[in-house]
Amino acid sequence: MSKGQEKHQKRLNELLMLGKDLARRAHSKCELCGATGVSLAAYEVPPAPVQPDIDKTLFICSVCTEQIKNPKRMDAHHWHCLSAAVWSTTPAVQVVAVRMLKRLLDREGWAEDLYDQLYLESEVQQWVEESE
Ligand SMILES: [Zn+2]
Numbered sequence: 001m002s003k004g005q006e007k008h009q010k011r012l013n014e015l016l017m018l019g020k021d022l023a024r025r026a027h028s029k030c031e032l033c034g035a036t037g038v039s040l041a042a043y044e045v046p047p048a049p050v051q052p053d054i055d056k057t058l059f060i061c062s063v064c065t066e067q068i069k070n071p072k073r074m075d076a077h078h079w080h081c082l083s084a085a086v087w088s089t090t091p092a093v094q095v096v097a098v099r100m101l102k103r104l105l106d107r108e109g110w111a112e113d114l115y116d117q118l119y120l121e122s123e124v125q126q127w128v129e130e131s132e
Contacts, residue, residue, distance in 0.1 A: 014052040015042045022059035030061035031093045032100075033081035041065065045092050047130055056092055068100065076108050083114055091124050098128045 001009070022042055029036050043058045043065055067074045082104075085097035098120065104111035120128065 011052060015044070015057070018042060018052060018054050018057060019059075021054055022057060025054075025090065026059040030064055031058050031088070031090065032060050032064045032085050032097060033078065034084070035061045035063070038062070043068070043096075045096055045127075058092055058096055068096065071103055074100075074103060076104055076111075079104060080110070082111075086114065086118060091121075091127070094120070094124055095127045098124075102128075 019042065023040070025031075026040060028040070030038065030040060038061045040059045040061055042052075043060050044052065045056050045058060049056050063078060067078065079100055082097050082101050085093055086101060088094045088097065098118065101111055101115055101118075105115060
């Protein structure tokens with residue numbers, strides 16, 4: 001195994017160890033769209049910390065993960081869930097929700113209305129703006 005692969009594997013293992021705590025926090029629901037009965041996986045909020053950190057990781061479904069990673073495949077309909085997620089008390093959830101909402105601003109009237117109502121703590125606002 002190469003050094004790079006080893007590092008990658010180590011990180012995956014560390015993320016797996018967060019799984020139980022993530023599941024407890026998420027109550028077995030996708031933390032973004034609230035889907036239940038689907039498999040959930042850890043998603044590290046970029047920029048990823050040096051060590052995997054539960055406060056910087058989401059536990060979300062494959063539909064959300066797929067569309068976060070492929071902006072071109074974003075289905076605006078799926079993201080109506082953001083109207084709840086942007087008010088999450090988990091900052092990492094809020095950050096990703098706001099980032100996704102920003103992608104919809106030019107396309108969706110409801111997204112603009114929601115964005116106008118947002119009030120973000122300054123740390124959260126700063127984190128939103130840190131590279132995506
Ligand atoms: Zn989801």
